[in-house]
Amino acid sequence: MLSIAVDRVYQVLAPDGKLVDTPPDLAPDRLLAAYRWMVFGRQFSDRMIALQRQGRMGTFAPLNGQEATAVGLALPLAPDDWIVASYREVLAYMMRGVLPLTIAQVHRGEVGIYPRQANCLPYQIVLGTQMLHAVGVAMGIKYERKPNVVLGVCGDGATSEGDFNEALNFAGVFKAPVVFVVQNNGWAISMPRSRQTAAHAIADRAAGFGMPGVVVDGNDVLAVYKVVAEAVARARAGEGPTLVEAQTYRLGAHTTADDPKKYRPEEELAEWVARDPIPRLRAYLIGQSLLNQAEDTHLHDGVRAEIQTMVDTLEALPPQDPLVLFDNVFETMPPALASQRDALRRDLGRE
Amino acid sequence: MLSIAVDRVYQVLAPDGKLVDTPPDLAPDRLLAAYRWMVFGRQFSDRMIALQRQGRMGTFAPLNGQEATAVGLALPLAPDDWIVASYREVLAYMMRGVLPLTIAQVHRGEVGIYPRQANCLPYQIVLGTQMLHAVGVAMGIKYERKPNVVLGVCGDGATSEGDFNEALNFAGVFKAPVVFVVQNNGWAISMPRSRQTAAHAIADRAAGFGMPGVVVDGNDVLAVYKVVAEAVARARAGEGPTLVEAQTYRLGAHTTADDPKKYRPEEELAEWVARDPIPRLRAYLIGQSLLNQAEDTHLHDGVRAEIQTMVDTLEALPPQDPLVLFDNVFETMPPALASQRDALRRDLGRE
Amino acid sequence: MPRWTMVEAIHNALSQELARDPRVLIFGEDVGKNGGVFRVTDGLQARFGEERVFDTPLAESGIVGTAVGMAAYGLRPVAEIQFAGFSFIAFNQIASQAARLRYRSGGVYTVPLVIRAPFGGGVRTPEMHSDSVEAYYMHLQGIKVVIPATPYDAKGLLHAAVDDPDPVLFLEHMKLYRSFRQDVPEERYVIPLGQANVVREGTDVTVIAYGAMVGVALAAAAEIEKGDGASVEVIDLRTIAPLDEAAIEASVGKTGRAVVVHEAARAGGVGAEVIAVINERCLYSLLKPVERVTCPDMPFPIPTVEDVFIPNPARVAAAIRRTLEP
Amino acid sequence: MPRWTMVEAIHNALSQELARDPRVLIFGEDVGKNGGVFRVTDGLQARFGEERVFDTPLAESGIVGTAVGMAAYGLRPVAEIQFAGFSFIAFNQIASQAARLRYRSGGVYTVPLVIRAPFGGGVRTPEMHSDSVEAYYMHLQGIKVVIPATPYDAKGLLHAAVDDPDPVLFLEHMKLYRSFRQDVPEERYVIPLGQANVVREGTDVTVIAYGAMVGVALAAAAEIEKGDGASVEVIDLRTIAPLDEAAIEASVGKTGRAVVVHEAARAGGVGAEVIAVINERCLYSLLKPVERVTCPDMPFPIPTVEDVFIPNPARVAAAIRRTLEP
Numbered sequence A, B: 001m002l003s004i005a006v007d008r009v010y011q012v013l014a015p016d017g018k019l020v021d022t023p024p025d026l027a028p029d030r031l032l033a034a035y036r037w038m039v040f041g042r043q044f045s046d047r048m049i050a051l052q053r054q055g056r057m058g059t060f061a062p063l064n065g066q067e068a069t070a071v072g073l074a075l076p077l078a079p080d081d082w083i084v085a086s087y088r089e090v091l092a093y094m095m096r097g098v099l100p101l102t103i104a105q106v107h108r109g110e111v112g113i114y115p116r117q118a119n120c121l122p123y124q125i126v127l128g129t130q131m132l133h134a135v136g137v138a139m140g141i142k143y144e145r146k147p148n149v150v151l152g153v154c155g156d157g158a159t160s161e162g163d164f165n166e167a168l169n170f171a172g173v174f175k176a177p178v179v180f181v182v183q184n185n186g187w188a189i190s191m192p193r194s195r196q197t198a199a200h201a202i203a204d205r206a207a208g209f210g211m212p213g214v215v216v217d218g219n220d221v222l223a224v225y226k227v228v229a230e231a232v233a234r235a236r237a238g239e240g241p242t243l244v245e246a247q248t249y250r251l252g253a254h255t256t257a258d259d260p261k262k263y264r265p266e267e268e269l270a271e272w273v274a275r276d277p278i279p280r281l282r283a284y285l286i287g288q289s290l291l292n293q294a295e296d297t298h299l300h301d302g303v304r305a306e307i308q309t310m311v312d313t314l315e316a317l318p319p320q321d322p323l324v325l326f327d328n329v330f331e332t333m334p335p336a337l338a339s340q341r342d343a344l345r346r347d348l349g350r351e
Numbered sequence C, D: 001m002p003r004w005t006m007v008e009a010i011h012n013a014l015s016q017e018l019a020r021d022p023r024v025l026i027f028g029e030d031v032g033k034n035g036g037v038f039r040v041t042d043g044l045q046a047r048f049g050e051e052r053v054f055d056t057p058l059a060e061s062g063i064v065g066t067a068v069g070m071a072a073y074g075l076r077p078v079a080e081i082q083f084a085g086f087s088f089i090a091f092n093q094i095a096s097q098a099a100r101l102r103y104r105s106g107g108v109y110t111v112p113l114v115i116r117a118p119f120g121g122g123v124r125t126p127e128m129h130s131d132s133v134e135a136y137y138m139h140l141q142g143i144k145v146v147i148p149a150t151p152y153d154a155k156g157l158l159h160a161a162v163d164d165p166d167p168v169l170f171l172e173h174m175k176l177y178r179s180f181r182q183d184v185p186e187e188r189y190v191i192p193l194g195q196a197n198v199v200r201e202g203t204d205v206t207v208i209a210y211g212a213m214v215g216v217a218l219a220a221a222a223e224i225e226k227g228d229g230a231s232v233e234v235i236d237l238r239t240i241a242p243l244d245e246a247a248i249e250a251s252v253g254k255t256g257r258a259v260v261v262h263e264a265a266r267a268g269g270v271g272a273e274v275i276a277v278i279n280e281r282c283l284y285s286l287l288k289p290v291e292r293v294t295c296p297d298m299p300f301p302i303p304t305v306e307d308v309f310i311p312n313p314a315r316v317a318a319a320i321r322r323t324l325e326p
């Protein structure tokens, strides 16, 4: 069992950045790196939204408000650990080494090539399905007696899918080294969490599959880190899976195609703006004298420049080659597909 | 919440037929009817197995040992209530008015016509899927403001299917008047319950979907009756679903095609033979002077005669008409199907 | 007469069905307050109440499975799968349950269920949103598959689908949702399922299509008629299953040449069945091989390049020309 | 050389793969101690241990979904679905996941996964156990579909499937499991995927079949040769996807007549694609419409009458005769 109980929302930092529990043992440079990633996620998301509005980007799922969960869950991982997640967790993927440029390419509607050593499966669109892949990777790790763990990450809505539940059950039965993290951001498009399941907490699902469940303040990066780190240690030690529910909030629209005003009370948004994870960590860092105003401005500027460079690179890329798609259906192209490719090549005048 | 707690296996009758808790308020004739149904189930099952061995019956799933659960769950229902169950719960179906003859026809590989007013969906082969149908029927009942309830019944193995979990979740969210009964007979073919899920009890699944869960001794018909009756009353009163785990045991093979000796310890079987639900109820009835030896023999003989008549009727039926199948694909037969039927009719020389 | 987009025509059909029959319920993901991700059910919950139009938990098997139960019970569920590609999650409930309950029960229980789902390429959606899934369901027996090509058809076919005593998969091409308007009568009318529509008469070659490909076929037909002087007949199948074999035979029997167009991959697609029907019913009239214009045999292409793959008028015209070669 | 049933041949192939490559894992429902409901994996757990051969919880989507993860991780899972009809529950994991990960990841991740599943009629199983599912998977792109017709082929094709770097659905016809024995070399050999086999040479008409229908086709061919004096070529497709179009063309181009046989329903079945291939590649050689001998367009028939529906030699012979009519 975990040292952190399920019956309350675990917190380390209050919304004003004051400590309410022991902070994790994280060196200042790691704390600052975490903060920078959170800032990076926010700016990346804002920039993607802006690009989409200008017709320079495809559909994007903003991650604003959820930076603490993404960063907190990626932070405890070792280089050979894995993350298997959905479209909303791209910030965690970037921390694993998937280039922001690649993420942007995929959102723009191109093939994105992740570095294999990032150990991230392509972000998932079909809700919940990736949780079984996470368990499968973990079963592979266990079979090979490797010391690694897998984080399977999904949203609150995805927990209603059969696959989510099957994943928990397989993980429990096989004691797979996997940690399930549910990014409960309050909404699944227009469906509030309260109507997604009648359970008190999503973490209550854990007992039914024989594993511990924990609820953590998903806007408190230190709390997320501590809970996930403990669950990861447990999995690494061969003690099996854990279900972590990170309670956070989607500050923006579901995607750039969505208008939350149609279904979401304004007051709720206001409440959560007050719990924004980035000012919270900033207040803590400033309080601990790990950051000052000038450094913060500098950090923000650095992130902005980095993202601008990424966008410039993205927009200078040659357009996606349609013929490339034919190469990735099978390792060896079947004859019918080859002749379909040849026909298209002729059609495109590229013989 | 239910008055009966989840943390122990609820029992009314000890294996020796002695009362260990208050018996339900069931009139003697209903108790005797319940007993007769249990005897009927056992004899029906034995006879089907024998017929199958003689090549006169198709694959059959013996229900030996599980009679108390089947009878106990059907007993509390009102005429307009529903049962939606799998191949193992045919005894409950018979109590609802599905003829044993019809059940035997289906097992023989023919179309079986259930009386519509039995409110039983055809017994399900695809494990777990029927649990969603049960919820759908219950949602229909609720929508029409009818005072009825639905029992959704499946085995312990089926609880691992995504559909089982989705059914619980939908029922919780919509407060559907449904009671889920899991016939935990210890095994899913060769898979023991202990390896089906890491959860302590299957009923532990309930909390994760916001409903009460109860574990009941599935070989104690009075206990099953009491628990299901309370859950049914709860559902009828609009208080939503309940998950009931009835712990019972499959005394026989999984089906007539299975050999449990390959995977199941003999000692375990012996333990459960000692907890046989039929002698248990018989002992209670005798103890209460509701039954004596002569009456019991007479009851058994009556059941035997009834089953013999059923078998005679079955074997005198004309063979299944293959052309009938064409009529049940759509209400109106599409032209292609009609010409396929005509071709077959010609082939069979039946123009 | 109002001029409606397909979204408006479907919305109107749904609201008329809700008003007409209390057994009709509409549910799915985000169909309630949000009015559907394409606004198809906009305002229906406000008008008909949360008991008639409601959101479900996020689970496609759950949506179809509970709908099967409701339909067997006696209601007339109209369930939405947010994108047809996600119907794969519900495939078992559709295939082994919805499509089989009549058969399994010897006709005692029926499943008068409509499953609506958007699909189709050309609108740059993320993965799995654009997939054309009709061929999987065509091979399934016990379910009808309808794909309207116009707002007018969408309304008439949807009324027919809700009327139908058996399950109907109603696939709505996203590109058609708002691409054009059409005169659509406000009153309820029914276009029978299983009947194709000759949307353009011609004598030299038949183009068979459905959904968004009907417009592509018509554009190609116009181009051919203008440029090549050949007369092109265009058939909109409207219902993929059951297939209107008689309409295919009548046309190809007359023209002797045929092109079949779909967005789905070629292997095992609807085009193959259309060719098989031509083979069986009018091979001797056939002057040239039937041409298939389809997406290649690979998963649906990614957004930036999808237009390169989706059949377009030029590619269909080229195929028509091949059938017209001497 | 041992004379093996198909069960024994598959068992042998599996045990050789386990011995040869530590990345090979076998799992599914009841494949461990119980050795599979058809004894295909009998004794493998005892020999290779519970880490290599193990039972899973009862959840088909879970089986395939975890297998996808294992395969992406670098293992070589061989998963069993207890009966192919239950693969519908895993349809999404197969269709949107196993078959797409290579494509989605631009080739970074691959899914060298074999899914084995028994299917097929004539053995009087309960509902959903007998369904022929190959056509659904033929239309899916990114997965191969293999259906052996003999013990020899079963072993060689299964070795090839395990070798294959992409997902393979390996469908085993239950009626063939023990219906006959054949000389099967003990040593490992590979029959390449995607290549059909001419199992009987002939000049007048081609019968195209796979699985249990190959035997039916051969019986019909013998009957025709004897009774009608016509020379019948029989092609066993062996791999349904990708389809060996060249083999079909070579044969039908020569004979000018063709019959295609399958147990699955007609509409949208493999037969339609075979006809489309003939249409595209050798229409001008075709003398008569291609005949389809299949089950009717309805769910798989119930046990007592299934034999009436499943294509038999007489019905195939009648179809051959129709193609031979002047």
Ligand SMILES: Cc1ncc(C[n+]2csc(CCOP(=O)(O)OP(=O)(O)O)c2C)c(N)n1
Residues within 6 Å of the ligand: A088, A125, A126, A127, A128, A154, A155, A156, A157, A158, A159, A183, A185, A187, A188, A189, A250, A254, C029, C058, C060, C082, C083, C086, C089
């Ligand atoms: C299987 C499936 N069904 C439906 C959708 C359409 N859809 C995309 S996101 C979404 C809501 C997801 O909610 P949640 O799981 O809470 O994740 P969030 O978007 O809030 O991060 C829906 C319904 C999908 N992508 N996949």
Ligand SMILES: Cc1ncc(C[n+]2csc(CCOP(=O)(O)OP(=O)(O)O)c2C)c(N)n1
Residues within 6 Å of the ligand: B088, B125, B126, B127, B128, B154, B155, B156, B157, B158, B159, B183, B185, B187, B188, B189, B250, B254, D029, D058, D060, D082, D083, D086, D089
């Ligand atoms: C979806 C599905 N998968 C597999 C099977 C094959 N099968 C039939 S019964 C069975 C075990 C069922 O166990 P349980 O749910 O405990 O029910 P029991 O037979 O013990 O009553 C299996 C695997 C099936 N019928 N349906």
Ligand SMILES: [Mg+2]
Residues within 6 Å of the ligand: A155, A156, A157, A183, A184, A185, A186, A187, A188, A189
């Ligand atoms: Mg969410």
Ligand SMILES: [Mg+2]
Residues within 6 Å of the ligand: B155, B156, B157, B183, B184, B185, B186, B187, B188, B189
């Ligand atoms: Mg069981």
